[in-house]
Amino acid sequence: MKPWSLLLVLLVALPLVVGVVNLPPHDAPDAPIHTGVGVRYLARGVEETGNKNLVTAVLLNYRGFDTFFEVVVIFTALAAVLALPRGSAADPGGAPAAAAKAANGSDIVPVSPVVSYVVRLMAPFMAMFALAMLFRGHVTPGGGFQAAAVFAAIFIALGLVLGPTRVAELVPDDWRPWLQGAAPLAFALIAAIGWRLTGAFLGFPTDDHTAQEAMGLFLEVGIALGGGVILARLFVEMET
Amino acid sequence: MSDVFDAVMLSLLIATAVSVARARDLLAAVVIFSLYSLTMTLVWQHRGAPDVAMTEAAVGAGVTTVLFLITIARTTRREKP
Known part of the structure; x- marks a missing residue:
């Protein structure tokens, strides 16, 4: 290990250790967590x-701005990923990927019928959950x-079995921008209604x-739809 | 009992974290990192935070693992020495 990296590790670890050692016990009645705004x-x-x-009360009502x-x-994370140029695997920068694929032998491993069956069997129950x-x-x-x-996990599991393009087709083109922005849009709308x-x-x-x-409830639905579609889209963007 | 559980879980967290940092095979690192997330899920649940536990299981162990695997498939499996 280089001496500089050791120094860096010590510089980061020391405050952490000091902080953790000085934490009050979990059941101390005078700990800040039991005397502050949480009460x-x-x-x-x-x-x-x-x-x-x-938890929902704090997330949506008391700390709505944070959420x-x-x-x-x-x-913004999805917007940044979508802004990246596509098809970089074909240019010289993508040479390691091609080399790795060549070294691994075949490009695509067929999906096991057992995995495929179980994923398709479980998908409705996951959706219910x-x-x-x-x-x-x-x-x-x-x-x-x-x-x-969990919504995103269903999409990704199905995408791994059926192929990402078939899963992406489940969301119509016209709806995509609205669904991807559903969470911030829902918040903006509710914020305006609350203002009124x-x-x-x-x-x-x-x-x-x-x-x-x-x-x-409107906020929760917005967060669930928006967040799920964003996570699923990240997967589709990487896979295709 | 609770202390024993905590001790086992925290040792597992440290062990998995160190193995992730040491692993040269990135596929192994991703799988161990997923184990780290699952352990963390149990710790959250044990600490009485089921909301965080569910998010950790779905995002930490599930979604990010898949995204890391895709990244490995598109780049290379070996860390440069």
């Missing part, structure tokens, strides 16, 4: 947001992001539980 979330979160799952820009980050997480996310663990990840109703950007009407729940 209010725990005490009044259910009543104020109408979400029985406090808004998290989905913007995911959207994703839907359950999406629409029960305000009560049980889960929510838009988790549902998005409460006077605060991304505000939720605390006195009207029906409107609050509808807005939360």
Whole structure:
């Protein structure tokens, strides 16, 4: 190991170790986590947001801005990948890939019928699980992001078995831009509606539980559709 | 019991993390990294964070593993010495 890399490792590791050693014990009542703003979330979160799952309450209601820009980050990641020039495997820069493929012998390994059958058999159940997480996310663990990840996993599993182009065809061309931007668009719309109703950007009407729940559900659906389509598109972009 | 579980899981995390860094075969590194994510899923669940556990399992162990595998298929499997 070079002396510089050892020094770098020590410089990074030392603050980490000091920080971890000085963490308060998990059940210490005076730890910052039990005295800060979290106390209010725990005490009044259910009543104020109408979400029985406090994780969802924090993500969508108390920390809506953070979640808004998290989905913007995911959207930007896909935009960056789509902006890359295509077909780099054919030019001289892609020579290692061609060499590796030649060394491995064959280019394409046929999909095992067992894997293919199991993936196609499980896909509807996975979709059911994703839907359950999406629409029960305000009560049980889960929510838009988790549902998005499972939706994307179904697409990718099917894409590995059936081929990425067949899976990509499932989403019509006209819908693609809207679905890929679904999460930021849903947030922008809800933020505007909240502004209209409460006077605060991304505000939720605390006195009207029906409107609050509808807005939360709309956000969750937006995150699930947008996030899922973005993750799946990343896979399709790399595979084709 | 809980302490034993934590000790086993954290040792597994350290062992997998070091193996990922040491592996010269990138395919092996990706598979071990997926194991790291699965262990992390159990740790999250054990710590009472099922939301994070589900995301870790789906994104950490699932989606990123596939994306890494595609990258290896398109580039090369061996790390340059």
